[in-house]
Amino acid sequence: MAAATLRSVLRRNRLLPLFETCHLRDRLFFSSSDVAAAVTVCGTMSPDPHFMVEYLVNSCGFSHSEAAKFSKSLAHLRSTEKPDAVLNFMRSRGFDGAGIRKVISRNPSHLCVNVEKNLAPKFQFLRDLGLSESDIVDVILKDSAILRLDVHRSIVPRLEMWESLLGSRELVLKHLKKTRWFLSSTVEKRMHPNLKFLRDECGIPEERVSSVLRTHPTFILQKPESLRALVVRAEELGMLRHSQMFMSILKSLHMASKETLEAKVELLRSFGWSESEVFSAFKQTPSILSLSMESFRRKMEFLINEVGCVPSFIADHSSLLQYSLEQRVIPRFRVLEMLNTKGLWTRRGKFLSYVQLSNTKFMERIVLPYKEKVPELLDILRAGECEGK
Structure with a gap:
């Protein structure tokens, strides 16, 4: 039943029209000369089972202690033929020394992968998805386990699932390029x-x-x-x-550990919130759970000490805490403060309502009507934008 359910999910927004061609492309896109450029036909033979230590030092730039550690999983090798082929291929595809060391340190057995049967077709498959060569390097550096995944048995079903969940190929590629362990x-x-x-x-x-x-x-x-x-x-x-x-x-x-959450609860209680107010605020505005301790502290202090909000008001209107302090809350408060000192602001209302206005509406309703009499208002807002960058 579970397998049938999964298959039904994978059928939606199928990627197979593209993926089904990859088996043929594995053969068509790589000529023997293309692969041969990255493969050393005859590697160095050595009867010494520990020769890979020196190889990792000389070919990859590892320290002796690192090489000794990583060579343990390569002790079965008696030739550098496969490692030479893998390293040459990776260099030809844009990996620098640091990138190669990063991939190998995560799993030294990547050096045993067959270039012609595994690596070359996989790189072509990723290019067919729409990734550039630099994108492919970035993807593999984030998730080098891709190098050992089978395209048709592992990668295709996972990409199909992701497209079904995210709703578009574009989002799949976006997250593939920036999210670690996206496919593994x-x-x-x-x-x-x-x-x-x-x-x-x-x-x-x-x-x-x-x-x-x-x-x-x-x-x-x-x-x-x-x-x-x-x-x-x-x-x-x-x-x-x-x-x-x-x-x-x-x-x-x-995004927050239990210990971090408990520390945030204690911080908010130190500002006078009851435990029920803390939990009510979290339920009302879940996004504030991801705020750092410092961000919580600075926002609470400004709203209480500068704006004059009582803690219970902030608890009841916790959405105040989700806005950027430097780019939104402080600049808008300074604008209203300036208008008040000039005797131009006679309307009364909750500060929250002014924070919630879109940038365009705040400009139209609060700033532009007074720009001739108080040109500093624009400077205040611009200063806030620069502060947040």
């Missing part, structure tokens, strides 16, 4: 169990899950037991599984 986490052991748990046990619609994954795909790559622990933590905050904010809370908790 297995569908069967992590993605599929996590999706099933969120859907069947938590009652969270797939589109709500997908909306979080579009910006935080690593959320679904965590261990299933870790996801279940996150759900328990969210429920301890008083969140209900069927709440529309539940996925946002889970995402924020995923």
